Structures are given as structure tokens and as C-alpha cells.
Amino acid sequence: MMSGVRAGLVGVGPVGDAIVAVLKEHGFPLAEPLRVLATSCRTEVLCEEEFLVQETCEEAFQGLDVVFFAGREGAKGASVQWGHCALDAGAWCIDNGSDFRMDPNVPLVVPEVNMDAVTSTTRLIANPNCSTIQMVVPLAPLHRVAKIKRIVVSTYQAVSGWGKAAMEELQSQVPQWGAGGPVEFDPSVFTRPIALDCLPHIDRFTPSGYTKEELKMVNETRKILGVPDLPVTATTVRVPVMMGHAESVNVEFEKEISAERAREILSDPDQSPGVVVIDGPTQDPNAADLRKAPEELQYPTQADVLKPGWRDSVLVGRIRQDETVHSGLNLWVVSDNLRKGAATNAVQIAEKLIERGMLG
Numbered sequence: 338m339m340s341g342v343r344a345g346l347v348g349v350g351p352v353g354d355a356i357v358a359v360l361k362e363h364g365f366p367l368a369e370p371l372r373v374l375a376t377s378c379r380t381e382v383l384c385e386e387e388f389l390v391q392e393t394c395e396e397a398f399q400g401l402d403v404v405f406f407a408g409r410e411g412a413k414g415a416s417v418q419w420g421h422c423a424l425d426a427g428a429w430c431i432d433n434g435s436d437f438r439m440d441p442n443v444p445l446v447v448p449e450v451n452m453d454a455v456t457s458t459t460r461l462i463a464n465p466n467c468s469t470i471q472m473v474v475p476l477a478p479l480h481r482v483a484k485i486k487r488i489v490v491s492t493y494q495a496v497s498g499w500g501k502a503a504m505e506e507l508q509s510q511v512p513q514w515g516a517g518g519p520v521e522f523d524p525s526v527f528t529r530p531i532a533l534d535c536l537p538h539i540d541r542f543t544p545s546g547y548t549k550e551e552l553k554m555v556n557e558t559r560k561i562l563g564v565p566d567l568p569v570t571a572t573t574v575r576v577p578v579m580m581g582h583a584e585s586v587n588v589e590f591e592k593e594i595s596a597e598r599a600r601e602i603l604s605d606p607d608q609s610p611g612v613v614v615i616d617g618p619t620q621d622p623n624a625a626d627l628r629k630a631p632e633e634l635q636y637p638t639q640a641d642v643l644k645p646g647w648r649d650s651v652l653v654g655r656i657r658q659d660e661t662v663h664s665g666l667n668l669w670v671v672s673d674n675l676r677k678g679a680a681t682n683a684v685q686i687a688e689k690l691i692e693r694g695m696l697g
């Protein structure tokens with residue numbers, strides 16, 4: 338009989354806050370209060386609850402069963418600096434950052450797609466990039482049926498994907514923009530004002546001309562779907578939206594698949610767990626008055642991800658045949674980057690470990 342899980346969290350930014358929210362909402366079986374760590378000791382309010390934050394150190398991981406890493410990436414980042422201490426202490430580590438995602442010994446997991454990548458020897462699991470997670474959740478069930486040949490994706494990503502500083506940047510710039518004055522910006526966050534502009538620049542540029550975010554979408558999608566040479570090409574764009582990423586996804590398939598069949602597959606929770614299709618004639622009886630067009634189609638937008646029933650889902654709409662190829666589809670895919678794109682996915686991995694008797 339399970340006695341509960343002793344869990345820790347490293348990082349109290351937007352992702353850390355969302356992890357606390359998801360643990361609470363999902364009724365995650367904590368055996369003791371969540372242990373919260375960051376770079377310094379202080380109190381922090383996360384999801385409306387005050388936590389005593391401890392400074393991260395080797396001893397801080399003792400006795401934990403699982404640690405959610407939601408710190409910054411890189412050599413001075415949380416998981417590179419402290420991941421091995423958590424592993425040595427015997428805990429499972431679920432890392433939101435990119436440091437270990439492409440390590441062949443570390444499974445890169447979206448529970449709806451490839452939970453079987455976790456084996457009896459796994460202790461460290463990488464959470465994919467937010468934009469990759471929301472794309473593979475609806476593509477995996479279509480891939481199972483019709484085998485994907487090529488993916489072309491363009492993203493419309495919220496500022497919260499860059500963290501708290503970026504959210505503050507947009508919030509302070511919008512009134513300046515509205516007042517018609519010059520918009521001040523911090524070049525260490527975005528290279529230009531984000532109010533009200535779209536920047537085709539997420540993460541650093543690489544010598545190929547692609548950004549690191551674009552390459553993450555390519556490489557992570559291949560690893561998760563288990564097709565190392567899958568042709569994937571991405572353009573990632575930061576947009577002046579606070580929460581939620583949207584993606585225009587063009588997919589070409591080996592086998593024939595119609596838009597109707599795709600809609601059927603994606604609407605079936607057994608075949609497509611985590612997907613909500615919002616596509617087709619509107620159910621809103623007032624729509625005709627509002628839009629003067631009763632045949633208007635419904636579609637999800639970034640604002641929808643904040644609706645309670647949809648915060649942990651991937652919303653799919655605008656499912657259309659791509660008439661320019663033998664078998665192709667266009668999809669509009671929307672999700673909450675902090676929830677399914679990070680916190681929810683991490684917590685769902687831990688929940689699956691519990692379900693499989695590997696944790697708790």
C-alpha cells in the first residue's frame with residue numbers, strides 16, 4: 338500500500354508556481370509538505386500558499402522520492418548543478434530544462450506518447466520543450482495511423498515561456514505603447530520591445546540561421562516519436578501574449594488520411610489522450626448574432642488555455658486538408674506553456690511512475 342511520495346521542487350519561477358498548482362489540483366499524494374528549494378533561503382508564495390524556501394545544497398535532497406527541477410538551464414542551472422545530488426540521494430528527477438533532453442541515456446517523455454521510454458534503470462527523466470510537447474500530443478495518434486513523412490511548424494509563443502522577467506517586460510511595455518511614447522525595454526530579456534510586435538527569435542541563433550528553440554523542436558520531436566531522421570522544420574516566434582503557445586502545424590503523411598478521419602481520431606480520448614478538438618460549427622446559440630455568420634467555425638485561441646477545463650489539455654482546431662500534397666493536413670494547436678508545456682507534463686510523469694509502482 339502506497340504511503341505517499343516525498344517530493345521536492347527546485348525553482349520558484351512561473352514553472353515552479355505551476356507545478357505547485359498542478360500538484361494541488363491533481364491531489365498528488367504527498368507524504369509530507371513539498372520541499373521547495375531555490376538559490377537562496379526566504380519565504381515565497383506559490384499558488385497562493387506561503388512556502389519556506391531553502392537554499393539548494395547537497396543535503397537538501399535527503400529523503401526525497403522525486404524532485405521536480407524548474408530552475409534555469411546551463412552550467413550554473415539547477416539540474417546541472419544539483420541533479421546528481423538528487424540522484425545520489427535516491428530520488429527520481431524530472432527536469433523541465435533542456436540540459437539532458439538529447440542525452441541518449443535520458444528518456445524525453447510526454448506521458449500520452451512515450452511513457453514506455455522509462456525503464457527500470459531510469460532515474461532522470463527530461464520534460465521536453467513546451468512547444469514540442471503540445472505538437473507531439475496530437476501528432477502521435479495521427480502518426481500511429483498514417484505515418485508522418487514531414488512536419489513544417491510555425492509557432493506563436495507567449496512571453497511566459499521566457500520566465501517571470503519577460504512577463505514583467507510585456508506588462509510594463511503595453512501602457513507605454515498605449516500612451517504612444519517610446520517603449521523602454523531590457524535587451525537582456527528580448528532584443529526589442531515585445532509590445533506590440535512579433536519577434537521571430539526565441540533562444541539564441543545558431544550558425545545554421547535557426548534558433549536553438551527551432552532546433553529543439555526538430556530534435557526533440559524526432560526523439561519522442563522515435564524517428565531519428567524525420568524531416569521537421571520550424572520557425573519559432575515570440576508574440577505579445579502573456580500565456581499559452583499556438584502553433585500552425587503542416588503535416589505530410591505516408592498513408593492517406595482525410596481531415597474528417599483526423600478529426601475523428603483526435604476527438605477520441607482513447608486514441609488521443611490529452612487532446613480537445615475545438616473545430617466545427619459553433620455550439621454558441623448567440624454566435625449568429627455576434628458574428629452575423631451562423632456557419633462560423635469554432636477554433637481555440639491562447640486565451641482559451643486559461644479556462645479551467647482546458648488548462649492541462651492540448652486544444653486542436655482548423656483541421657484542414659493540405660491540397661498541395663498527396664496526403665497532408667494543417668492543424669492549429671494551442672496549449673498552456675506553463676501547464677501542459679511544463680508543469681502538468683512533469684506531474685503526469687510522476688503520476689504514471691506511481692501508477693506503474695515505480696514511485697511511492
Ligand SMILES: NC(=O)c1ccc[n+]([C@@H]2O[C@H](COP(=O)([O-])OP(=O)(O)OC[C@H]3O[C@@H](n4cnc5c(N)ncnc54)[C@H](OP(=O)(O)O)[C@@H]3O)[C@@H](O)[C@H]2O)c1
Nearest residue numbers: 348349350351352375376407408409414415433434498500
Ligand atoms: N516558462 C515556460 O513556459 C517553460 C516551459 C517549459 C520549460 N521551461 C523550463 O523550465 C525551467 C524554469 O522556467 P521558469 O520560467 O520558471 O524560470 P525562471 O523564472 O527563470 O525561474 C527559475 C527558478 O530556478 C531557480 N534556480 C535557477 N538556478 C538555480 C540553481 N543553480 N540552483 C537552485 N535554484 C536555481 C531560481 O532561483 P531564485 O528564485 O533563487 O533565483 C528561480 O526560482 C527553465 O529551465 C525553462 O527553460 C519553461
